[in-house]
Amino acid sequence: MDADTLIADSAERLFSEQVDKVVRERAEAGTLDERLWALACEGGFHRLLASEAVGGFGQRWAEAWPVLRGIGYWQVPLPLAETMVAGLLLSWAGIEVPDGPLTMIEQGLFDTLRAEAGGGTLRLSGTVHRVPWARHAAAAVVSLADGGIALVGLQGEPGVTIEPAFNHAKIPSDSVVLADAPAVAHHAAPLPLVKPAWALGALARSAMMVGALEFVLEQSACYATERVQFGKPIGRNQALQQNLAVLAGDVAAARVASLVAAADAPDAARPIAPEAPFSIAVAKVRCGEAATRGTGIAHQVHGAIGFTYEHALHFATRRLWAWREEFGSDAWWAERLGQAAIAGRSAGFWPSLTARRFPASASD
Amino acid sequence: MRGLQIEPIPPHEMPPRCEALRAEVRAFLAEALADVPQQRRARSWSGASEQFSRKMAARGWIGMTWPKRYGGGERSPLERYVVLEEMLAAGAPVGAHWTADRQSGPLLMRFSPEVLAPRIVPAITRGEAFFCIGMSEPDSGSDLASIRTRAVDTAQGWVINGRKVWTSGAHRAHYMIALVRTGEKSENRHAGLSQFLVDMKTPGITVRPIVNQLGEHDFNEVTLDDVRVPHENLIGQEGEGWKQVGAELAFERSGPERYLSTTQLLLEMLDAADPGSERHAVALGRVVAQYGTLRQMSLGVAGMLARGESPALAAALVKDQGALVEQAMPDLANDLFGGRPPPGSMLEWAMRYTALAVPSFSLRGGTREILRGIIARGLDLR
Numbered sequence: 001m002d003a004d005t006l007i008a009d010s011a012e013r014l015f016s017e018q019v020d021k022v023v024r025e026r027a028e029a030g031t032l033d034e035r036l037w038a039l040a041c042e043g044g045f046h047r048l049l050a051s052e053a054v055g056g057f058g059q060r061w062a063e064a065w066p067v068l069r070g071i072g073y074w075q076v077p078l079p080l081a082e083t084m085v086a087g088l089l090l091s092w093a094g095i096e097v098p099d100g101p102l103t104m105i106e107q108g109l110f111d112t113l114r115a116e117a118g119g120g121t122l123r124l125s126g127t128v129h130r131v132p133w134a135r136h137a138a139a140a141v142v143s144l145a146d147g148g149i150a151l152v153g154l155q156g157e158p159g160v161t162i163e164p165a166f167n168h169a170k171i172p173s174d175s176v177v178l179a180d181a182p183a184v185a186h187h188a189a190p191l192p193l194v195k196p197a198w199a200l201g202a203l204a205r206s207a208m209m210v211g212a213l214e215f216v217l218e219q220s221a222c223y224a225t226e227r228v229q230f231g232k233p234i235g236r237n238q239a240l241q242q243n244l245a246v247l248a249g250d251v252a253a254a255r256v257a258s259l260v261a262a263a264d265a266p267d268a269a270r271p272i273a274p275e276a277p278f279s280i281a282v283a284k285v286r287c288g289e290a291a292t293r294g295t296g297i298a299h300q301v302h303g304a305i306g307f308t309y310e311h312a313l314h315f316a317t318r319r320l321w322a323w324r325e326e327f328g329s330d331a332w333w334a335e336r337l338g339q340a341a342i343a344g345r346s347a348g349f350w351p352s353l354t355a356r357r358f359p360a361s362a363s364d
Numbered sequence: 365m366r367g368l369q370i371e372p373i374p375p376h377e378m379p380p381r382c383e384a385l386r387a388e389v390r391a392f393l394a395e396a397l398a399d400v401p402q403q404r405r406a407r408s409w410s411g412a413s414e415q416f417s418r419k420m421a422a423r424g425w426i427g428m429t430w431p432k433r434y435g436g437g438e439r440s441p442l443e444r445y446v447v448l449e450e451m452l453a454a455g456a457p458v459g460a461h462w463t464a465d466r467q468s469g470p471l472l473m474r475f476s477p478e479v480l481a482p483r484i485v486p487a488i489t490r491g492e493a494f495f496c497i498g499m500s501e502p503d504s505g506s507d508l509a510s511i512r513t514r515a516v517d518t519a520q521g522w523v524i525n526g527r528k529v530w531t532s533g534a535h536r537a538h539y540m541i542a543l544v545r546t547g548e549k550s551e552n553r554h555a556g557l558s559q560f561l562v563d564m565k566t567p568g569i570t571v572r573p574i575v576n577q578l579g580e581h582d583f584n585e586v587t588l589d590d591v592r593v594p595h596e597n598l599i600g601q602e603g604e605g606w607k608q609v610g611a612e613l614a615f616e617r618s619g620p621e622r623y624l625s626t627t628q629l630l631l632e633m634l635d636a637a638d639p640g641s642e643r644h645a646v647a648l649g650r651v652v653a654q655y656g657t658l659r660q661m662s663l664g665v666a667g668m669l670a671r672g673e674s675p676a677l678a679a680a681l682v683k684d685q686g687a688l689v690e691q692a693m694p695d696l697a698n699d700l701f702g703g704r705p706p707p708g709s710m711l712e713w714a715m716r717y718t719a720l721a722v723p724s725f726s727l728r729g730g731t732r733e734i735l736r737g738i739i740a741r742g743l744d745l746r
Contacts, residue, residue: 221745224745238733241746242737244739244743245740248739249681249739251368253657253658255370256660263372282653285649286656330653334645334646334650334652337649338637338644338647338649338650339649341649342645349652350627354386356375356656
C-alpha cells in the first residue's frame with residue numbers, strides 16, 4: 001500500500017466511524033469537538049502539509065487531497081483544512097507550528113488590517129471578517145500584503161477580540177478585531193505564491209466541495225431509486241434522470257479541476273509552482289459553479305423531505321453554499337481569470353490554457 | 365459510482381517530448397494556416413481541406429499511434445492528443461481525415477487486422493483515404509437499433525440495400541463504414557447488426573447533398589441500391605456490430621473536438637472585450653475555467669483509452685459537458701456584444717455563424733438526451 005492511500009484510508013476510517021449526525025448537529029452550537037479533534041491529530045492530518053522541520057509530515061497536496069475531500073464527503077466539523085494550510089505557510093516562513101487548531105488570514109482583500117513594525121515586533125490592527133474557526137484557533141497565520149508571514153495568538157492575547165459569527169453551514173466564521181496585537185513570530189521575506197493563504201484556502205475549499213458534491217450525488221441517486229410515486233421509483237422518470245446526469249457531469253468536472261489544482265499546488269518540498277495560481281482559480285470557479293447547480297438539483301430530487309432539518313442533505317448543501325463563497329467566490333476568481341485572458345487577447349489564450357498559466361498581457 | 369470518475373492525467377506527468385511536439389505543431393500551423401481565411405477557421409473540424417490533410421500526413425500526424433506495419437507512427441496517445449488539440453484550437457481544416465483517424469482506422473485494425481487493415485489503413489495515414497460513418501437512417505436516429513438497411517449474404521458477396529442519412533463528408537469519402545442489419549431482431553434488439561467496409565465508388569451508391577441551416581454542404585443522404593461488397597469487407601463478426609460500434613463511440617465522444625468547436629468566437633470576444641469591464645471579465649473568466657477543466661477531463665479520458673480501458677461513461681460526461689460550454693458561447697457573445705460589433709467585422713460574422721452552428725453540437729455523435737441516459741444508467745437509475 002503506498003503512502004497516499006494509507007492517508008486516505010485512515011482518514012476515511014476516522015471520518016466514517018466518528019462523524020455522524022449527532023456530531024454535526026452538536027458542532028452547530030459553535031463548540032469544537034475536542035475528542036474528534038484529538039483523534040484527527042493522532043492521525044496527523046492537521047500537520048500533513050507542514051514540513052518536518054517545523055513539526056509536520058511534509059506531504060504533498062496529492063496526499064492531503066483525499067483528506068480534504070473527506071471533510072466534505074462526511075461533513076467533518078473540524079478546522080482541519082485551515083490548520084493544514086496554516087502549517088504549510090509556516091513551513092515556508094520557517095516558523096515552528098504551534099499546538100492546537102490554527103486559522104489563516106490574507107491581508108488586503110476584504111479587511112482593514114494594518115501592520116506596523118517597531119521595537120523589533122510587528123503589530124497588527126484592524127478588523128478581518130469571516131475568519132474560519134477563529135474562536136477555537138490557538139493562532140492565526142497572517143499572510144501579509146508585502147508577502148511576509150506573521151503568527152498572531154488569538155486566545156487571551158492583548159489587543160485581540162473575537163466576535164462570533166457563522167457561515168451558511170453554522171460553522172464558525174468569526175470577525176477578528178486586532179488593536180496593536182503583537183505577532184509572536186514574523187517572517188519578512190515574500191513567500192513563493194502570491195496571496196498564499198487566500199489561494200491555498202480556495203484550493204482546500206475546492207477539494208471539500210468535491211467531497212460534499214459526491215455525497216450529494218450519491219444521496220440523490222439513492223433517494224431516486226427508493227422513493228416511489230405513481231407506482232414506480234421517481235428515478236425512472238427521464239426528467240429526473242436527465243437532471244441527475246447533469247449533476248454527475250458537474251461533479252466529474254469539479255473533481256478533475258480540483259485534482260489538477262492539487263497536483264499543481266506548491267508544497268513544503270516544492271515551493272515554486274508557476275501553474276498554481278491559474279489551476280487554483282480554474283478549480284475554485286468550476287467547483288463553485290458545480291455547487292450552485294448541484295445543490296439545486298439535489299434538493300429538487302429530494303422534494304420536501306430534503307428541506308427538513310431532520311434529513312441529512314442540508315449538512316452537505318449548506319456547506320457547499322458556504323464553501324463556494326469562502327476564499328473568493330467563483331465570480332471573484334472568474335474575474336481574475338477573465339482580466340488576464342482579456343489582457344492576453346486572442347494570441348495569449350491557447351498558450352496560457354495549455355501551460356496552465358495566466359497569459360502575459362498583450363501589451364507587454 | 366466508480367465509472368463516473370475521470371482520473372485526470374497528473375499534469376506534471378505529461379512527457380517533455382509532448383511539449384517539444386507542441387512547439388513543432390505551432391510552427392507548422394503558423395505557416396500552413398497563414399492563407400486560411402478566419403471564416404474557414406471558425407468552421408473548426410467541420411472544415412475540410414484535402415490538401416491540408418495531406419500536409420498533416422506528410423508530417424506523420426495522421427495515424428500517429430498506429431503500428432508501423434500499417435503506416436502508423438507508433439507514437440503515444442498523449443502526443444496524438446497534443447496534435448489534435450493544437451489543430452482544433454487554431455481552427456485548422458482537419459475535417460477530411462478526422463473520422464478515419466479518430467475511429468475508422470482503429471476499428472479496421474482491431475476487427476480486421478489481417479485482411480482490411482493492411483489494405484486500407486496505410487492510405488489513411490497518407491491522407492489519401494477519407495471515411496464517413498453510415499449509422500443514422502431516415503427512421504433511425506437515436507434509436508440506432510431500429511435501422512433497416514440490410515445486407516444479404518450471396519455466393520458473390522454481400523448485397524446491401526437501404527438508406528443512410530446525416531452522413532457527414534460522404535461526398536468526399538472514399539469509404540463508408542456502414543452499420544446494417546444481417547439478421548433478425550431477437551429479444552435482444554441489438555442482435556443481428558453488422559459492420560461493413562463499403563467502397564464509395566461501388567455501383568449502386570448515390571450521394572445526395574443535404575444543405576444545413578448554415579447554407580453549407582456537410583452531411584448527405586446515401587442510398588445503397590443493390591450494392592455488392594466482397595465477403596472480406598465484413599468487419600469483425602457478423603451480428604456483433606452493436607458491440608463494435610460501442611467501442612467506437614468512446615473514441616468519438618471524448619476528444620478535444622467536443623469542447624473546442626467554438627474557440628474562434630471566444631478568441632474574437634477576447635479581442636473585442638473591454639479590459640475595464642468587470643462584466644466582461646467575469647463572463648469570459650468563467651469560460652476560461654470551463655475550458656481549463658474540459659481540457660483536463662478530455663485528457664483524462666485519453667489516458668484511460670491509452671491504458672486500454674473503455675470509458676464509455678466518462679466519454680459521455682465529457683461530451684455532454686463540452687456541448688454545454690460550446691453551445692453557451694454564442695449566447696454569451698450576444699449578452700456581451702449583441703448588436704454592437706462593427707458591420708462586416710469578424711466578431712459579427714463569428715457570432716452569426718456560431719449561433720447557427722451550435723444546435724447540432726448536442727445532436728451529432730449522440731444526442732444530449734441519449735448521453736444523459738447513459739450517465740443515468742451509470743447511476744443505476746435505469
